[in-house]
Structures are given as structure tokens and as C-alpha cells.
Amino acid sequence: MDFSWLSDPFYQGYLWEGFVNTLWLLLVSSVGGLILAVGVALARLRGPQPLVWLAWAFTTMIRGTPLLVQLFFFYYGVGRLLEGVPGMRDSVLWPLLSDPFFFGALTFILSVGAYSGEVIRGAMQSVPRGELEAGRAFGLSGFQVLYRLWLPRAIQLCLPTLTGEMILLLKSVPLVSTIALMDLLQAANIIRDETFLVYEPLLLIAGIYLATTIVLTLLLRLVELNFPGMRPTRRRWLPIR
């Protein structure tokens, strides 16, 4: 085993950039994806008929095709198409639209939106009717019932599933190395190409993924335990006073 390349500041830079990009992608995709997921769930449950169909078609398309294919579709397909639009290269959006990070985040947001949308829809359906009825009975408006009672309760019910999805998402992120985005795998690939060492860089990033997963699992566990209603009484966020 030869880990001498680890002391090279260039490789350290690649790895660090890859690690930061991975976390950023995870964060942006989770937040954006969950917002989209709530929209998809609501569309399917309460939307007018065209919206119900649209949400169903979206979910079916995203869940029915491989993530890697979607990534290529958006980056090489849609990305190239946009490139050809006259004036696009001069527009203010161009820095965004020429950045592989944008297409990586877009793909993952759509993916999380589709998968978690179904999870949230199921959870919303399993919130006991009586709880929502109590909200109406006390004069809360439909919107108040939604954001004060229905959504928080649904998220409480499916939180372990959602956090599981997030951990799965972390392990999907290396796919972006195929669209020239500097993530951990891309950093390892560069190190392999330049040093002709195959296993060492891979072992290192595998260790980083493992450590990140463990930390993430613990953090999300903390979120689950501290979600209102999960413990007997109201708690502070961290177990320190």
C-alpha cells in the first residue's frame, strides 16, 4: 500500500473539493427535493385532475428510469440543447446552465421529489382523519390544517424513511463524476490516473463515505428523536442545558 500521494497538496485540494461538493449536492438536493416532494404529494392527493395526472406521470418517469440515464439526459441532452439556443451563452443564466453542479442538483432534486413524494403521500394518507377534523372543528382554515397539522404529522410518520432516502442519496452522488463534476470519486479517478495507484484512492474515499454515512446517520437519528411528539415531553434540541 502506497499512500505517499496523500501529502501532495494538489491531491489534498481535489479530495477536499470533492468532499465539499458531495456535501453541497446532498444538502441542496435534499432540501430542494423534499420541497418538490411535498408539492408532488399534495398534487396527487388534492390537485385538480390534470395536476394529479402530471404528478403521476412525473413520478412514474423518474422512478422508472435509471438515475444515471437521467443525469446524462439532463447534462448531455438538455444541457446541449440549451447551449444551442441563440443568446443563451450571453445570458445571465449561462454560468449556472454551464455548470455540471446545476445538472447534478437538478437530477437529484427530481429524483428525491419523485421517491420521497410517494413516501410523503403515503404518510399524509395515514394521518388519522380525526386529527384533521379536529382542526376544522376548531375553525382552522384548510391551509392552517395543512401546514400546522397535516404536514408535520405526515413527516413525523415517515421521518425514518425520509432519512433513509437521504443516506441512499449520499451514495448516489458519485454518479456525477461521469459529468465532470469534482466529487470524491472524480478526485480518486484523477489521483489514479496520475499515480497509477488503483486501490489506495478508492479505499480512501470508501472510508470517507463510510465515515460520512455514520455521522449523517447519527445526526438524522438526533433529528428523529427530537421531532416533536417522539419523546414523552418537550426537549431541547441538543441534550445539553
Place this chain on the structure above:
Amino acid sequence: MTSSLELSPSPQAATAPAVVADHLIKHFGDLEVLKGVSLEVPEGTVTSIIGASGSGKSTLLRCMNLLERPDQGELAIADEAIRFTRNSQGDIIGLDRRQLQRLRAKVTMVFQQFNLWPHLTVLGNVIEAPMRVKGLSRKRATALGEHYLERVGMADRRDAYPAFLSGGQQQRVAIARALAMEPRLLLFDEPTSALDPERVNEVLGVIRGLADEGRTMLLVTHEMHFAREVSDQLVYLDQGRIAASGTPDDVFDDPRCRQFMAPAA
């Protein structure tokens, strides 16, 4: 802290009726559940609705805060008068959204299954509607909530979550939640039916205390002894019609409901 609050003045001697229901009709599909029910609840009195399962008593109660919307009839509750008719499309008309919200702020309900909100603490459950429907500040709602939690003996559990309370405790919190809106009319939909037998009395005790305060209440219950003891008026509902009504003694003696009462009397 509570001294600066005006806490729900108990309704004074019976004057105007708090509820006048006139010829309410309600269908579920082809099934006519209420076949023209008329009912009057004087202010400051307790009325219990009794009857067999499927007699329409819960539906009647749920019409009082429009959780069920009558197809026909007139309802005057707490200064809100509503007349139910149908427009040319056959849709029920008769009230707008703001009137509905006003009415529901004045007529609150205690459910058979408690229906507390599990992601909110005991206090959170109690102050939710006063804050969001009546627009009270958190401080004022909290003072009010603590007062009513004290009233039902649950003040020491204000930070607990409902899932960690017994059924009787949950129902007492649900009563505090209904009281915190300072309603003109309190509805109880079989409040003890989902409780363990040994928990029933703690809830009945709270309801009895409220009756003694002179609150206007409408109660659906299977607790015959309790209904007889606590009510000023008893309504016996049979297949969507009022078969007998009057003082508890009158109704219990009425031959039409003798058979129904038999096990309890």
C-alpha cells in the same frame, strides 16, 4: 398572571336559547339520517342526546358545528343564523367561509377518540386554536391554556406529548382545548366511549363540574345514569327522529324509550 384575564364568565340564568335547530334533514347518499329534527337548548343548560347506534345522534351533534352540513333546515347557534337550502345545481348553500369560522370558534367539540394533535404538547394543543383562529397572542393564549389545564387537572403535564398520556388524561386535555376557545356551546361526542372503564369517572367528573358551572352543553352519551343526573333536558333519538324529549325523568318514564333504557334504569 391569570388575575388580569377575564376568564369565561359563566353564562347567567337561562335566557335566550343557545341553540335552535329547526327541522334539520341530513342524507348520506340515499340514507336519510336526520328526518327533520327540531331542538332547542336554553343558554346555561345541559342537553343529552341518547339513542341506539345509527339513530343519528352523532350526526345531529356534528351538525351543530357544521362538521356535517344539513341538507335542509335552519340552525341558530350563538348569534349565527344559518338556513340550509340547495341551489339549482343541487349544491347545499347557506353559509360562507367566514361565518363557518366564526361559528366554529364559538362552538367547540370534544371527540370520542380525543383527536389531540400528537406533534404538539399538551399546552400546544390547547393554545393552537385560540392563537390561530381567535388571533390571541402566545402569552395570552398560554395564560388561558394554563388556566383551563388547571381546571381539568392537567396543568402539571403541560409539556407532555399526547401519546404519553392515558386515555382519560388525553380526554381531559381535549376538554381543556375545547374550553380554551371560551365557546358559547360545548359539544361532547361520546366522550367516554373510548376509555377504559376505570378512566371513565375522571372524565365524567370534569364534565359534571362544567355542568355545575352553568355551561351550555350538548352531549351524546351512552352513560345513562350520568345523562339522567347531569342533564336539564334529555332527547331520545330513534331512527333520525326525536322520539321523546323533556326532563330526564319524563323521558326515562316515557314508554317509547323504556325498552331502550331498560338495561340502565
